[in-house]
Amino acid sequence: MSDHDLFPYLYEWASDMDVSLAGNLRRWAENEVMAKRLELKEDYEQLLEPAMRKLFLEIGMQRLLWPEEHGGDGHNTPAASLTITAALEQVARGDVGIALLLSSLWALQSAVAMEGAVNGEACAALAEAVAGRDEPALVSLVLPLFRDEPQAAAKHGKGGWTVEAASTRPLACGGNASLYAVLCALQGSEEEWGVLLIPGDAKGIERGDALKRTGLAADINTPVSFGKVKVPEGMCVAEGREACRAMLSWLYLGISASTVGALFASYEILKEWGDSRVIKGRGHIFKENPLTAAVMAEVAKETSLARMLTWDLARILSEPAVYGPPGQEGNHVTAAMVVHQVSQAAENAINRAMEMMASAGYAREWNLERYWRDVKALQLCLGPYELAKMDVSRYFYRASTL
Amino acid sequence: MRTIDDFTRPLEYLSPLDDPLGMVVREWAETCVIPYRRRFDEDWKEHELIEPAFKRLMGELGMQRVLFPEDLGGWGLGRSNYAGTSSYRLFEEVARADSGMAVAFGVIYWPMVMICMEPHVNRELCEEFAPIFCSTTEPRFAANAMTEPQGGADIENMEIVKGSTIQTTAVLDGDEWVINGHKLWPTNSGGVCNLFGVVCTTNPGSEDPNDFAFIFVPADTPGVTQGPPYEKAGMAADKNGDIWFENVRVPKSYRAHGPGLDLLYFKEVITFGNMGSIAFVGGSMMNVYERLKDFVSEETYRGKPLKEHDAVAGVLADIARDIEIIRIVGYQYARMIDRPDLYGPRWSDEMVAKGRAYKYWACDRAVEDVGKAMNLMSTYGADRDWDVEKHWRDLKIVQLWMGGKQLCQAEVARWFFECETL
CATH class of the missing domain: 1.20.140.10 (Butyryl-CoA Dehydrogenase, subunit A, domain 3)
Incomplete structure (x- = not known):
């Protein structure tokens, strides 16, 4: 039994392919990242970029949810929510930043490539980037930083859209994205919001200096400005709040599953520590001390419950016929509640795990501090929790002005 | 406009040094640290940016001298009745700019507490070590070498293990202590330390408080080896590393106070x-x-x-x-x-x-x-x-x-x- 099987989820929902894929990605994480990181630490060029290329291109994760008719593997049904959960748990166990990049790509693919709602024009335009080129398909999502205030505006006119925004802060990979997916306030449309797709080499894009951040080293992020960037009509891929929320629900699932992966890795590090550390003199193994065991129990509890919640969310998104579409207000609020809960649980669990390890908790050598930084940086991609709560209250208490 | 100075301090018992020292350190923080600190993370090994700020604070402004008696070139804080409140303000001001610098600075005092504080001043050792810190404008570092590979914080868990887990040994040979052992993690190690206070045992495995020994070891004593600094999640200004003591000989008088004390x-x-x-x-x-x-x-x-x-x-x-x-x-x-x-x-x-x-x-x-x-x-x-x-x-x-x-x-x-x- 692997350590991850200790943490229960309703595996009856996972397909054989999901289980097999998870096994393959577990080996990817161990061989391509974890085995090399003591030496290479968080080096982008030597460790993270090669690992990413292998994952996105050789293993083919960027084609997984892409329609077969556009060169993908054709797993573009709602059941892919379960597949990406199984996958991202393992990817993030190796590297949380890479898992974020994959989550962003899959969130976009959920908006343009889902069976029954394939956006043919967008898929044709993106086919080369996703299934043709020999480069990782890096998607930079530009989302509201503060709840419901888009960072960009798009004006509808003759022949398409014009996107304008100064110094936006993308969720990830602003510096090297092959494609930007920008959630815009729409002008000249009946809908309030829309997600517009902009190729990375489009005229009018300006990137700022690379940002130094606390974690997620696989993500090269910069501020990005869009100066009257022209976008064809069909590249508005998610028009309306519900469509945008659907993409966000998938993104939240990806972030939640990635957070669970970081918890797995943290559990493994803590377990090794607890098995081998001696306290209070000879013969007292760390994990056998009741005070420390109580804290270790909390880490296990948070990990278990975070995984169960994440799989529950994946199941909800996998069955729109039962639970409704992913952009429906209730499902979107559920996704937001799950991802915030999982993220906070992970912050608590890893904080506690670090307490157990004292100085080793913050030593680079033990890697736990890396997951701690990465999980916090991932949490911040969700925006302020206090503002997210307004959506929750609005839904549950029918508040009308929040 | 509200500022940090609007957070409450107990005005009736602030030391006479509180504001003068606090303002000097705040000025230092604003000019020597805050403009540079965003590049400190990359400077964790070389300290090219960090070192000049230490030199200003500790050497030129003299903060490394404060605990030593006045007649030895210090400021006499160890013999005052405001060492706690004065140093609290100093640490707070340094940490506002960079808590890694604050701990490196604060730990200079740490071993000195053993010998500079009333009522247990060890005048002989103050005279011996004051020149290291008080006769220079270069920064000088001290460290408490406590943690060991096998037990970590057990060294500090005195009430239970009573020193029985300490594996760094001190053996008296004539008028010298001979010290052997391996320590980890002290602040101000990683190659920068000038003077160690070393937690040792004179009788391995013993729970007798008399066998606990705190012995000073100048870092340039033959047999002392400092490893390179560890890479950590933060606090780049605080270097930590391994220290090995191999048949290190120091005078018998370098023990802080003796058995029990x-x-x-x-x-x-x-x-x-x-x-x-x-x-x-x-x-x-x-x-x-x-x-x-x-x-x-x-x-x-x-x-x-x-x-x-x-x-x-x-x-x-x-x-x-x-x-x-x-x-x-x-x-x-x-x-x-x-x-x-x-x-x-x-x-x-x-x-x-x-x-x-x-x-x-x-x-x-x-x-x-x-x-x-x-x-x-x-x-x-x-x-x-x-x-x-x-x-x-x-x-x-x-x-x-x-x-x-x-x-x-x-x-x-x-x-x-x-x-x-x-």
């Missing part, structure tokens, strides 16, 4: 460590307040500054509340250190336990609060440009050092609930 006064080192930790937390948190206030005043949501959103303001209030209380509690503990006539000896179990309680409470609040501050800042919270994530990384280290939280809990429960087997 070494262990007794070593507990005072823990007291000062707790006080310093609270000051580091308070200083960092005050800068978090400054940077967060800038952010929530500048960023807008629905046409108003973010701070004007009621739910956001609730979190801001919690953060301000905790900074206010941390500062009051920290100064109170510093005052207790300054008045042993009222609160008992600084090395008493009571003072150690209360210090542990305040320290781990302050750390817990700070770690949670800075996490919330980052969350309010959305994805900007992870940016080095906003400085808050730096304090978040550093504060976590303060929480974990000196044996971490569980050792604090054990000592607090042991004293307040009179537990006998913890």
Whole structure:
């Protein structure tokens, strides 16, 4: 039994392919990242970029949810929510930043490539980037930083859209994205919001200096400005709040599953520590001390419950016929509640795990501090929790002005 | 406009040095540290940026001399009745700029507490070591070599293990101690240390307090080897590494006080460590307040500054509340250190336990609060440009050092609930 099987989820929902894929990605994480990181630490060029290329291109994760008719593997049904959960748990166990990049790509693919709602024009335009080129398909999502205030505006006119925004802060990979997916306030449309797709080499894009951040080293992020960037009509891929929320629900699932992966890795590090550390003199193994065991129990509890919640969310998104579409207000609020809960649980669990390890908790050598930084940086991609709560209250208490 | 100076301090018992020293250090922080600190993380090994700031603070402004007696070139703080409150303010001001620098600076005093503080001044050793720190404008570093590979914080868990796990040995050979052992993690190691205070045993496996020895070892003594610095989550200004002592010979007089007394006064080192930790937390948190206030005043949501959103303001209030209380509690503990006539000896179990309680409470609040501050800042919270994530990384280290939280809990429960087997 692997350590991850200790943490229960309703595996009856996972397909054989999901289980097999998870096994393959577990080996990817161990061989391509974890085995090399003591030496290479968080080096982008030597460790993270090669690992990413292998994952996105050789293993083919960027084609997984892409329609077969556009060169993908054709797993573009709602059941892919379960597949990406199984996958991202393992990817993030190796590297949380890479898992974020994959989550962003899959969130976009959920908006343009889902069976029954394939956006043919967008898929044709993106086919080369996703299934043709020999480069990782890096998607930079530009989302509201503060709840419901888009960072960009798009004006509808003759022949398409014009996107304008100064110094936006993308969720990830602003510096090297092959494609930007920008959630815009729409002008000249009946809908309030829309997600517009902009190729990375489009005229009018300006990137700022690379940002130094606390974690997620696989993500090269910069501020990005869009100066009257022209976008064809069909590249508005998610028009309306519900469509945008659907993409966000998938993104939240990806972030939640990635957070669970970081918890797995943290559990493994803590377990090794607890098995081998001696306290209070000879013969007292760390994990056998009741005070420390109580804290270790909390880490296990948070990990278990975070995984169960994440799989529950994946199941909800996998069955729109039962639970409704992913952009429906209730499902979107559920996704937001799950991802915030999982993220906070992970912050608590890893904080506690670090307490157990004292100085080793913050030593680079033990890697736990890396997951701690990465999980916090991932949490911040969700925006302020206090503002997210307004959506929750609005839904549950029918508040009308929040 | 409200500033960090509006957080409450107990004005009736501030030391005469408080404001003069505090303002000097604040000026130093504004000119020598804050403009450069965003590049400190990459400077963790070489200290090319960090070293000039240390030189200014410790060497040129003379802060490395403060504990030594005046007639030896020091400022005599160790013989005053305001060593606690004065150093609290100093640590707070340094930590506001960089808590890694604060701990490196504070730990210079740590071994000196054993020999410079009344009522247990060791005049002979003060005379011996004062020139290292008082006769130069170059920065000089001291370190307490405590932690060992096999037991970590067990060394500090004196009430239970009573020194029995210490494996660094000191054997008296004529008029010299011969020291052998391997230490890990001391602040100011990693190649920079000039003088070590080394926790040793004169009888391995013994629980007899008389066998606990605290012996000074100049870092250039033959047989002392410092390893390179470790890479950590934060606190680049504080170098930590391995130290090996191989048949290191020092004069017999380099033992701080002798059987029984070494262990007794070593507990005072823990007291000062707790006080310093609270000051580091308070200083960092005050800068978090400054940077967060800038952010929530500048960023807008629905046409108003973010701070004007009621739910956001609730979190801001919690953060301000905790900074206010941390500062009051920290100064109170510093005052207790300054008045042993009222609160008992600084090395008493009571003072150690209360210090542990305040320290781990302050750390817990700070770690949670800075996490919330980052969350309010959305994805900007992870940016080095906003400085808050730096304090978040550093504060976590303060929480974990000196044996971490569980050792604090054990000592607090042991004293307040009179537990006998913890």
